[in-house]
Amino acid sequence: MTLRTLTRRLALGLVLGLAGGALAGAPAHADTKLKVVLNWKYQGPQGMFFLAQDRGYFKAEGLDVSFDQGNGSGAAVPLVANGTYDMGFGDINALIELVAKKPVDAPIAVYVMFNQPPFTIAVKADSPIKTPKDLEGKTLGGAANDGALKLFPAFCKLAKIDCTTIKITNMQPNLREQMLMQGQVDGVFGYVNTIRFSAKMIGVGEDKLRYINFGEYGMDLYSNGIIVSSDLVKSKPEAIKGFLRALNKGVIDMLKDPDAAVAAVAKREPLIKVPVERERLDATLKAEMNHPEIAKIGLGNVDPARLKLAIDILVDANNLPTTPKVDQIFTPAFLPPVADLPKSLF
Structure with missing residues (x-):
């Protein structure tokens, strides 16, 4: 072997070794981070979010999701609109008012959880x-x-x-x-x-x-749903789909095992009274999430005609400057297939 050949082989080995070392030391593809603000302080009905988190459903979708307590369902909407959060669990009616006043780059609802007016x-x-x-x-x-x-x-x-x-x-x-x-x-x-x-x-x-x-x-309105920023819709639509797939699994798990859902909340807030929060969850399922329409369209979806009526009620009663279209308030584009959405809560 000539000196030149030996030198070339040593140089090639060094290059490959450095490359391999660089690849070995490179971090794996990072999960997409999503910041979510909830409607209120930690309570039993929020158990679906934490079951999905604890059971790895968000992680399986390539998501790193963090949740913050909220200060009212109406407050979640502007926090998503101004970019403080990527998503919020907020009031659809507050969203309607925002879209009527400032439609440009407004958030949009993608999964409506509370389908009866509370x-x-x-x-x-x-x-x-x-x-x-x-x-x-x-x-x-x-x-x-x-x-x-x-x-x-x-x-x-x-x-x-x-x-x-x-x-x-x-x-x-x-x-x-x-x-x-x-x-x-x-x-x-x-x-x-x-x-x-x-x-x-x-x-x-x-x-x-x-x-x-x-x-x-006469106020047959929808209430809380998952609201996402316009930026997230444009830049990370697959992340929204993944979030809803994971959350939907959390909802299904909550319906199967309400005690586990409340226990997941108690992990975040040990001071809650578990029996009271279990009662609150049961009452929320019955009074706020159990509209008869879900048997046909599934929990998370909306009836466009009913949502239009709700929009008209708010625009007229509050003298809002414009009347938002249904597709400015809610889109089913990111939902799991209707067959996968819960059709019955009990």
């Missing part, structure tokens, strides 16, 4: 307030980003009451039930099951409260 005004059981008309001249309280509070002008119009005579007081969410029971306000805004079980947590029985439910006065 919006309510809670009053004490012995209150003289029996009907919406009785609210006139009274003081009502709610968190600034509460979905029911944001819908109150629409409720006033449909229920034919004079909103201008009603005083609205903003309060911290954790003080809502206490302020109601102490008589500091005459009624409070919220989701029925949020109020019911938050009251239970402070020792207030169900017999101590009554509810004026928006759905009983």
